[in-house]
Amino acid sequence: MHIVTISEMKELETRADKEYGLTSEILMSNAGRSAAELFEANLLPTHKLKGLKVLFLIGPGNNGGDGLVMASHLEKEGALISLYYWKEHKLVVQGTRRPDEVVDETLAEQIQRADYIIDALLGTGRSRPLPDDMRALLARVKDERARRADLRLVAIDLPTGLNADTGEVDPGSIAMDTTITLACPKQGFFFFPGRDYIGDLEVGDIGLPAALESQLQTDMLTGQQVHKLLPERPLNSNKGTFGKVMLLCGSLPYPGSAYLAGSSAARVGAGLITLAVTEKMLSFYASSFHEATFTILPEENAESYERAKALIDKLEGYKALLIGPGLGQSSNTREVILQVLEHLRSLPDETRPHLVIDADGLNNLSALERWWTLLPKDTVITPHPGEMGRLCKGVKVSGGNIERLELARTKAREWQVNLLLKGSCTILVDPEGRTRINWWGNPALATAGTGDVLAGMISGFLAQGVQPFDAASAAVYLHTAAADLVNQNMHIGRAGLLASDLLPNIPISLVDTAHAKM
């Protein structure tokens, strides 16, 4: 599913008209019908349309036009519709226009009795700050929503006043329970503060031919898309079929990282997991991770070339290598990483394991000048905002604002990597600038070890032959899906998840993609 900017959306509409004869009226008619269908589909099981009291706030442009089409569909199905035309200050209640002198009073009543209020005031055409009377109207709706939790607010295309490119909001904008956006999600939905105003996101089909969208470079990750990226599991297979993952992870203060990452690689289906560890650490892993195999490395005070050689000697036949989680940042360890990278660069593409670098792997690299020139082709790197800041030599990187997007795009191209920039809506960019953004986020994931799980999942997909950008994309989507399953199955809210809770839920999240609604 493509994500668009305002100008990309306008261009799609212009070309739809020019090349396919899909006029603005046709698109609006499709938009209103589709919004009505999605609205009705989401009412169940708590509400039914017959007798439902729905107040539409209608703006002066096409967004208002979408609202009017949607309203007429709902009315035909038995909903009790009121229409407030903001610009004309006109109120129509179930087909009857109210006299001008009672509009204010009647509108107040309609707001108080509505089951649903639909924001069809402004969409992508908003061009200036909201006028005071529109802000006042929205403030009344917001107060009513605060007073009555069962009042539902639904935006058509986008919440009024939200900047669809940047996610900035007007002071008068209010948070919705649902946004039914038209044709494509807008870029601004994925960045704060806008992200908090969208509520549940639904995407209405307005009948744009798919060919029109072929130029668009930015996608929203969806379950349906991820389902197609998952590796096949033929019956005629053995553990060799699904690839081997080597992990250079974990050190004395952070032993759990290698366990979490390795288990996650197995949970997405990799055939064999090998932890490269010192003998001192072996007993810890052997007792907690029965399925793993081990490559024994010299202790950490050994010469770096001995440590690197012990790993390199065992790498043949591995399809994926994960470097970093819990590895520590000693200069000796940095040298080990450099030697391993040199070895990987010397290998032909066909035999080189795909590389993922996370956490301390990135921290070690960021201490070096032009570190990206040391990476083999098609490496996946997975920084959180702090690590990204260090990789960019001190740039401040936000966890959720729009500047992240441009930075990620610029750096993925400059560094020629598959960049996964973590955050509330994680961004993925490939070396050519192709971009994918994860809509779903889960605050319960903001806890130690969940990054190790993500890195492990990517490696596990790489081992199975999934292409690097796709492996990272699938892992990001499934990581949040697994967290949502933990929330549901353990009945926990936004806090209290342990990274290890994700592990048994990862395979379930894979299965669930087969039934994803989008």
Ligand SMILES: NC(=O)C1=CN([C@@H]2O[C@H](COP(=O)(O)OP(=O)(O)OC[C@H]3O[C@@H](n4cnc5c(N)ncnc54)[C@H](O)[C@@H]3O)[C@@H](O)[C@H]2O)[C@@H](O)CC1
């Ligand atoms: N053009 C098309 O082909 C389609 C448009 N669609 C809908 O049309 C919307 C875009 O339509 P428009 O371009 O007409 O834009 P809008 O409906 O968002 O609003 C534009 C109108 O609002 C006024 N306006 C702008 N900023 C304002 C402000 N701050 N305060 C008060 N008035 C303001 C403008 O003068 C103009 O009259 C989309 O969001 C979507 O809902 C969909 O129906 C799909 C097809």
Ligand SMILES: [K+]
């Ligand atoms: K709107």
